[in-house]
Amino acid sequence: MSGRAPSGVIADLYDLGDPDGASMPLWLATRRAAIVLQPPEQLALCLPTTSGLDRPLRRADAQRQLPLFATTPETRAAVAARPPLAKQMQARLPARLESAHVARDLVAQACHTWHLPQLLQRSRLVMSELVANAVVHAGTHPRRQSRLGHRAPSQE
Template identity: 40%
Template sequence: MMRQRLRCTPAHEPPLAVLRTDGRLTLRTAAQLRTALLKCLAEQPIGILVDAAGLTIGEDMSLTALMAASRHAAAWPGVPLLICAPSRDMRAALRRLGADRHLTLCTDLDHGRAMAVRRALPAQVRDRFPAAAASVPAARTLVSGACERWQLPVVVEPARLVTTELVTNAVRHAGTPIDLTVTRGRRYLHLAVRDYHQRRSRLTASEGRTERGGRGFLLVEAVSSSWGCTLLPDGKVTWASLHLTARSRI
């Protein structure tokens, strides 16, 4: 009988994250894989390598866990997901789903390591702030400085506005240390605020109208190309992407 359990063992190999998988991937066990991938993503490596040598596929749709994780990684913080040593069946299933266009397939872990390291790294700054009101202007200063160094005058003001909302929300509702990451991609500036409380950030009109000191996530939605909230095993990341050439609509 084929194994029904799935084991996901993370290994931190700075600047990479490796996730070793062993067992059968089904619609039931796909949630385990997605959780493990998000935990790897929280370390913000330059790439996540999934060792699929011991992974078998129960049904094609179980691979949507990889596709969903890949979308999260691409949006925040621009981390590629590399599938190492996929079986012939897995390759065929990925092709049927069209997922091979979004995931990088490698012959083995060494191949994956080489491909990830060769990838041009985006410009990035990051810092940790306490859950205090003074962290909001400090985070804005960090973002402004990064935009100035990268010569991105068009996005300075939208980035400052979005940073204010994301950090203010984390200070008020999470009450934990806050990690801010600013990444310059090829077309977008990515802002990611990591906290350690599992209360999902939500878009609410009332928050923008009634809470003192902020206009809520309505503002984030208005000035961003996309935004979202990714829950992690020990907290969440609220992120937003700003197009490098798009002017603010506010």
Template identity: 40%
Template sequence: MSLSAACLPVKEPAVHLESDVDASVVLLTVDGRWDRVLWKLTTDRLHKCLAEHPEALIVDLSDLDDPGAESATTWMAAQQKAAAMNPSVQLALCIPPELPLADRMQRLGARRYLPVYARVRQARVAIAGRLPLTERLAITLRPEPDAPSIARNLVGDACLSWDRHELLHPSRAVMSELVNNAIEHARTEMTVVVSLRGAGIHLSVADGVAAPPQLLRMSRVLRGRPLDEHGRGLHLVSVLATAWGSLPTRTGKVVWATLQPPLRQPRNSSPRLPSSIQNDGPTGPR
């Protein structure tokens, strides 16, 4: 090994997440030499990204040091998981064409519908062209007392317009808590988005503070002392929403929640009798 090569700094492994303001497209950047440590960190972040259930996930591998293309199986496994979700999550890779990993992923991805792009901008344009035309309402609010009311009305208009009457009241309550949380803890201008996700409603509030929200432990109710209401908002969100979470953005974070209508039993369905009862009848003529 030459002296100059020995003096080259070793790049620390890093995995960085960045979301759009409505949590619809997430960018996952993986840097450093591919080894067991980076594999573990990447796998954990991939699982987190998919648990957030965005519409699309772009994985930027431009600065990944993987001369043997050993990470290929990780990206193929992520593609299988993304495709199996309902609705499915579009997954795309960004790899410079001169890297060995690009050639291998081009060959593997062609059979598994995993597109590979040279640059993030190319991936964003292509993903935007394939995303479904989703109904979406957005508004920018200042951290003022009337912000929760304006956001609730936006949700109400969306639910009525999109025929999501069952989700009207719980969605308004969840949005109110998300906005109140941003007012109390971020105190910055916020972007409020309501979008249609299949049969459900997706709510998001993006603010200018990177620190994620904390689900606080509820204090005990003590006789003779006033009830501490602090921290109850996110508990209400966790009860009413099917799923919720937060993701970092370029300017802060986005806190999101998804609500789905309750499952209905078919009208003509009748309960099946246990097999022991079904078989207790006579088996032949009396």
């Protein structure tokens, strides 16, 4: 096994005795808790399509946020193929032109961290212009914070 972090957490619910799907709120809360971890984790459920929990999860359209799979190999393959969850970088920027430099550095760090060198130059330019325009034309803090987030394109 490589030194890479796991790409997600799989909950195998084949032996879960929940004929009425009463545990659905627990799994939705577990999903919410997993994405606020640092670093965030993906959660996928493996459960039979005939289970009492599968039906309410699919009816509630929870599948968009909580992937459901019928077999363990299918779940493992899907989790391994998914990109990591979004990560954020942020900085508080004062209403000064020098903040554009800080914003450019933040974008450079993000592009390096997320392995997106092809976006580096354009992203630095765009962020610099946004911050400079906010300071010069609005005379205000550029929303007091600049945040960058990255989520790789979905495989859907």
